[in-house]
Amino acid sequence: MNNELWNSILKFDLDNPPSEYGFSTRLANENYWTNDFTAVAILEYKKFMYLAATSNFMVSPSEIVDTVWHQHLIFTQSYQEFCTLIGKQVQHIPSTHNKEDFDKFKQAKERTKKLYSESFGEQSNIFWEYSGMYESLNLKKATIKLRTFLVFGILVFIALILPSYSLLKPIYLQIHNPNFVLLFISLIIIVFIGLELINRYYIKKILLSSDSQSFIYKLEPYELVYLKTQKLTNVINGFVNELIDNKALKINADNTIRVVNTSKTKVKPKTITALATRKKTLLNTKEAIETIRVSKEIGKSFYPVLAKQLVNKPIYENVSNCMDAFKKYFNKSVKFGYLFYINFAVLASILLLGFIRLVMGISRDKPVTQIFITTVFLLIAIIYYLNRLTKLVCIQTLPEMYKKDILPTRDIENNWQWNYFLMGPAVLTTAFVPLVNYVENNNNNSSSNSSCGSSCGSSCGSSCSSCGGCGD
Structure with a gap:
């Protein structure tokens, strides 16, 4: 390995001259990358360019490294200075997707992996196998959007009113107020507590299924501050x-x-x-x-x-951009979708029980003030809770993982930023x-x-x- 060349490449500052929207800031913003991921992606790009400079054969970047490369090509003066530094004008050759190109780039990828291993050790899957930062979460995208499901769910709720009325009426006639209201409120409390415990456990389980080198384990204090407080x-x-x-x-x-x-x-x-x-x-x-x-x-x-x-x-x-993008990516996953569907179905069922009781009371000219107030409050609570569920991974699960599982293994003593995350204002x-x-x-x-x-x-x-x- 040419240590002198590598050290020169390491010292090359892609953010020079500094500016409000410099290289790394622009790279992070346009790809919704965290600061740490951006820094390491730039490092992997420099490793790739070292291999390109020292190899007499074609080498091929990963998709993430290629993203950094494309960005650097836009900064023409910096790229020219960098190529002068490494002593080689490295040309970007796009694929035309024909068979000859496929074989050529396949060989280049295998060659790159071998050269990389000889100079820097084993490649990181995060930067050399995945096409983007969020793929390390190992989450498959759901085919049904949450909004689409909500519309469908509301229609199903309406369709179930009449059959539910016929089914529940004989039972409800045997339960008088205020016993029904007390039982209904108790059921609501039990359901919300149960769902909260299940949601916290399941969302943490989803996060733990991520790649062990995923960006979620390398967040900076202020990124977590934003997650927690929004x-x-x-x-x-x-x-x-x-x-x-x-x-x-x-x-x-x-x-x-x-x-x-x-x-x-x-x-x-x-x-x-x-x-x-x-x-x-x-x-x-x-x-x-x-x-x-x-x-x-x-x-x-x-x-x-x-x-x-x-x-x-x-x-x-x-x-905020990269953390909001993380939340959206997570919420669009199949795993979170299933959790949301279950929550909606359970809460809608409870609401249906109260709504049928309310309709029965009105149709029989009975006092309905208590069940009306309870049902309205339940509806408001359901809307709030489902909205909170879409934020739970940010405001509770991931911050708690850092507090209980991740930070205890790190030396953060006297680190003001971590203290700010832990203790706030x-x-x-x-x-x-x-x-x-x-x-x-x-x-x-x-x-x-x-x-x-x-x-x-x-x-x-x-x-x-x-x-x-x-x-x-």
């Missing part, structure tokens, strides 16, 4: 708080935020401590760079203004909490952040205080 502002709050803790941003006496001149606080290499190292690492992250850039751009401002600017930045948008800087609360209250009241930021003055201040070939 709010991108909580992710931004965490990054801004870290920058305040590390003296990159400062909260002024009037509750405005400004950028601190960090050049004056640089630490000499010989005196770097663990804390200083973490600070240096933080300040070099794309999120920190973008946050500080935006802060400098808007100048001294109130936090709602800064938060509103950051929430639309690609580096932050990708957190409790770890935020004291002076920052009122500013966060103001943003939250402002959002809950559907108020405009810009109106606060532009007309705050002291009033807001006081409120805040509270390559080689490609076989496509």
Whole structure:
């Protein structure tokens, strides 16, 4: 192996020059990839390009590596500099899907695997066998969409009203109020508790059937924060708080935020401590760079203004985009579909029992207030519960897996980001909490952040205080 060449390839920064929508950010956003998956995909691309540079024969990328390659070809200057570095102009040769090409690319794929093994070890299935990030979940896509099923289910519910009425009427005549209502409410409670336990167990089982190297086991703290809370502002709050803790941003006496001149606080290499190292690492992250850039751009401002600017930045948008894409992919699977169908059928059956009782009471001119209220509340609870079920893998199952199964095996001591995921706002800087609360209250009241930021003055201040070939 040519270590000198490989080290040069490793050091090549595809994000140079840095920009708001640079190479890795664009790659992640356009493919709905997580930060870790994007970084490793780029590394695998560099390995492939090393093989292309050092081999006299055609080599073939995986679909994921090819995706990175296509992206790099668009960044023409960077790609030209990279080819100059490796000493070879690596041409992208698309497949024409004829027999000759098929045999050629098959041989190239086998050759690539052999060369890869000789230089880097065994290929990762995640990046060399799957066509996309989400395939590692091992989930087959359902043929029936949830919305289609819901429409069908509602029609079936309506069709069952008359036969159910005829079947249940003799039984219901033997049960008088308030006994029926009490029994009905008890049944509802038991059913919801039972479904919740079954849903949590089954969804975790689905996740555990994923590839052991799947991206879901390599999520970053802030991606989990978004999953758990479904709010991108909580992710931004965490990054801004870290920058305040590390003296990159400062909260002024009037509750405005400004950028601190960090050049004056640089630490000499010989005196770097663990804390200083973490600070240096933080300040070099794309999120920190973008946050500080935006802060400098808007100048001294109130936090709602800064938060509103950051929430639309690609580096932050990708957190929500890839996690939302994960939820959609999961919910469109056959396995989740079966679970949803069962929940709907059970809950609809319970609702049917109450609805028939209500119809009977009305037809017999009996008091129906209690059963009417109970049935209406049940309907609302069912709508809420089924909607929550589509989010359960995000807001409960995956975060709990990290808390109980994954993080205990990792060294996360003194890692603020993981503490933020585990404990939430409790770890935020004291002076920052009122500013966060103001943003939250402002959002809950559907108020405009810009109106606060532009007309705050002291009033807001006081409120805040509270390559080689490609076989496509």
